[in-house]
Amino acid sequence: MTQNKKKEIIIIGAGLGGLSAAISLAVKGYPVCVFEKNDKVGGKLNVLEKDGFSFDLGPSILTLPHYFRRLWNRAGRRMEDDVTIETVTPHWRNFFEDGTVVDLHMDPSEMKKELSKLGDPDLERLFNKFLKYSAKQYDLIEQGYFEKGLDTKRDFISFYDWKDILKIDYWTTMHKRVKKRLKNPYLIDIMDYFIKYVGSSALRAPGFMNLMPTIQFRYDLWYVKGGMYNLALGMERLARSIGVDIRLNAEVIEIEKDENHILGIRLVDGSFHETDILVSNMEVIPAYEKLLKEEETFMHTLDPFEPACSGLVLHIGTNRPFPQLAHHNFFYAKDQEKHFRTVFEKGEIPEDPTLYVVAPSRTDPSVCPAGCDNIKILPHIPYLKKQGNPPPEAYQALRDRILQKMERTGLKGLKDSIIIEDMWTPVDIQKRYYSNGGSIYGVVSDRKKNFALKCPKKSAKYNNLFFTGGSVNPGGGMPMVVLCGQNVADAIHEEYADKAAAR
Ligand SMILES: Cc1cc2nc3c(=O)[nH]c(=O)nc-3n(C[C@H](O)[C@H](O)[C@H](O)COP(=O)(O)OP(=O)(O)OC[C@H]3O[C@@H](n4cnc5c(N)ncnc54)[C@H](O)[C@@H]3O)c2cc1C
Numbered sequence: 001m002t003q004n005k006k007k008e009i010i011i012i013g014a015g016l017g018g019l020s021a022a023i024s025l026a027v028k029g030y031p032v033c034v035f036e037k038n039d040k041v042g043g044k045l046n047v048l049e050k051d052g053f054s055f056d057l058g059p060s061i062l063t064l065p066h067y068f069r070r071l072w073n074r075a076g077r078r079m080e081d082d083v084t085i086e087t088v089t090p091h092w093r094n095f096f097e098d099g100t101v102v103d104l105h106m107d108p109s110e111m112k113k114e115l116s117k118l119g120d121p122d123l124e125r126l127f128n129k130f131l132k133y134s135a136k137q138y139d140l141i142e143q144g145y146f147e148k149g150l151d152t153k154r155d156f157i158s159f160y161d162w163k164d165i166l167k168i169d170y171w172t173t174m175h176k177r178v179k180k181r182l183k184n185p186y187l188i189d190i191m192d193y194f195i196k197y198v199g200s201s202a203l204r205a206p207g208f209m210n211l212m213p214t215i216q217f218r219y220d221l222w223y224v225k226g227g228m229y230n231l232a233l234g235m236e237r238l239a240r241s242i243g244v245d246i247r248l249n250a251e252v253i254e255i256e257k258d259e260n261h262i263l264g265i266r267l268v269d270g271s272f273h274e275t276d277i278l279v280s281n282m283e284v285i286p287a288y289e290k291l292l293k294e295e296e297t298f299m300h301t302l303d304p305f306e307p308a309c310s311g312l313v314l315h316i317g318t319n320r321p322f323p324q325l326a327h328h329n330f331f332y333a334k335d336q337e338k339h340f341r342t343v344f345e346k347g348e349i350p351e352d353p354t355l356y357v358v359a360p361s362r363t364d365p366s367v368c369p370a371g372c373d374n375i376k377i378l379p380h381i382p383y384l385k386k387q388g389n390p391p392p393e394a395y396q397a398l399r400d401r402i403l404q405k406m407e408r409t410g411l412k413g414l415k416d417s418i419i420i421e422d423m424w425t426p427v428d429i430q431k432r433y434y435s436n437g438g439s440i441y442g443v444v445s446d447r448k449k450n451f452a453l454k455c456p457k458k459s460a461k462y463n464n465l466f467f468t469g470g471s472v473n474p475g476g477g478m479p480m481v482v483l484c485g486q487n488v489a490d491a492i493h494e495e496y497a498d499k500a501a502a503r
Contacts, residue, residue, distance in 0.1 A: 008275055009032045010264070014246055017468040018043070022239050024074055024489030026244045027074050030492075041236045043058075045059050063219060063478075067486075083234035084230075085222045086225060088328065093329045096186060100117070134211055134213045168208050169210065173203055174192065178210065192340075194213055196380065198444075199442075200441075208452070255292050260462055265291075283439075283469065284471045284472065306443065308383070309380040312378070313429075314402065314424075317374060330354060332354050338350070344444070349395075372419070381398070392425070425438075436471065473487075
């Protein structure tokens with residue numbers, strides 16, 4: 001290879017983190033080839049079409065669209081030319097077992113009306129004050145962690161000045177801060193459950209994770225017209241149009257290396273592909289364990305990066321609509337603290353979990369036949385351990401409890417109305433995407449274990465190995481992995497363009 005020629009880059013995985021890195025690198029002139037084990041791009045952003053129903057298998061809430069727009073802009077294009085997005089109102093409908101129902105709106109006057117249902121005249125003031133605190137945390141974290149791609153505590157200390165460091169709320173947990181500031185039990189459950197965006201526990205996440213409501217209350221909540229999967233298709237179109245080579249049904253089974261340098265990858269068909277730089281969108285721990293076959297001592301250095309939770313994902317098509325539901329709904333556990341402790345501390349399937357329920361036909365009637373309903377139900381449950389996992393019957397029993405809970409909380413007749421059903425357990429999620437223990441958001445955000453940091457973008461062991469996606473900073477969720485792909489491309493370019501210039 002001549003000195004002036006751009007380094008060749010291989011990416012393992014065409015999830016949104018992989019596609020974002022591929023696009024950002026191709027824009028900078030690097031030849032990029034992506035190898036994806038499945039037969040389509042998008043990773044966990046996936047779709048199931050069945051008998052006239054179209055289910056978004058993974059993500060159903062789009063937030064922070066400016067990080068997607070920025071990706072298109074990097075390529076000199078407009079996101080609107082490939083993907084149409086629209087806002088969803090209300091943001092969430094919240095159902096409690098005592099019959100209380102309250103919506104979240106971005107519009108303050110609508111929000112005021114909703115809060116008045118909770119019987120505390122001071123709640124609007126407390127809520128608005130809480131949103132101001134959330135916005136401050138968001139702005140602080142955005143400056144460095146999001147925008148500069150900080151990876152470690154040391155990066156934080158060198159980027160932020162001391163006054164700002166002290167303002168970052170790592171002093172207590174997310175839940176304790178919510179409880180202290182809001183006091184109302186319904187609102188505490190609701191604001192705590194914003195932690196769902198990273199599959200963690202409000203009892204263990206640091207206070208600054210209370211930045212999450214700002215994601216919705218400042219930037220709104222969005223749907224992708226025609227179904228969420230159109231976002232993956234749009235990114236695929238953009239990538240291919242700027243020369244990214246995407247190979248599907250191409251599983252990587254081994255990474256070949258010498259002591260501290262990656263040589264290339266081997267595919268399941270036996271072929272070897274040399275590379276100058278490797279980016280893994282396969283999660284960090286599975287990549288080190290399965291593809292690099294690292295020893296136990298090295299693997300222990302990754303112990304702080306425990307997986308985020310997994311989920312039981314139930315897709316049901318019903319023969320009648322359930323108008324009680326909004327597009328996004330939450331059915332709260334009677335005791336949400338117990339739910340968090342059972343899933344994240346005991347590692348057991350909860351008896352009565354909080355449920356996230358999506359009924360997208362309110363915004364997009366094309367997702368089911370007329371007169372029917374398309375409903376996805378997602379309780380967070382533990383990721384798979386190396387041993388001692390629940391038997392299949394335990395997931396089936398949870399499915400039954402979920403439907404009973406929804407019937408009890410206002411959706412009478414739901415069970416009898418089901419005409420099609422599809423269920424994913426953590427085993428299916430792990431098998432399809434090779435995520436760590438079937439995790440759905442990458443690495444857990446835990447104040448003590450990792451300070452809510454994920455793995456760094458550059459390998460500590462191999463000088464030309466980088467990572468992108470939910471297990472890497474700034475972490476899980478679609479906008480964050482798309483930002484991660486852009487940040488990793490910038491880090492690569494900074495390192496290699498500087499080296500080339502110095503020659
Ligand atoms: C049920 C569910 C609901 C969710 N809800 C939301 C939501 O509402 N909003 C939101 O923002 N986020 C949500 N998420 C999270 C979001 O989907 C993820 O954070 C994000 O899509 C992860 O992207 P990624 O690129 O990190 O990983 P992935 O999407 O997992 O992509 C990794 C890719 O690498 C491929 N791969 C792995 N190993 C290999 C190998 N050895 N060889 C070749 N290819 C390989 C996989 O097949 C996969 O395509 C949800 C996730 C799930 C599962």
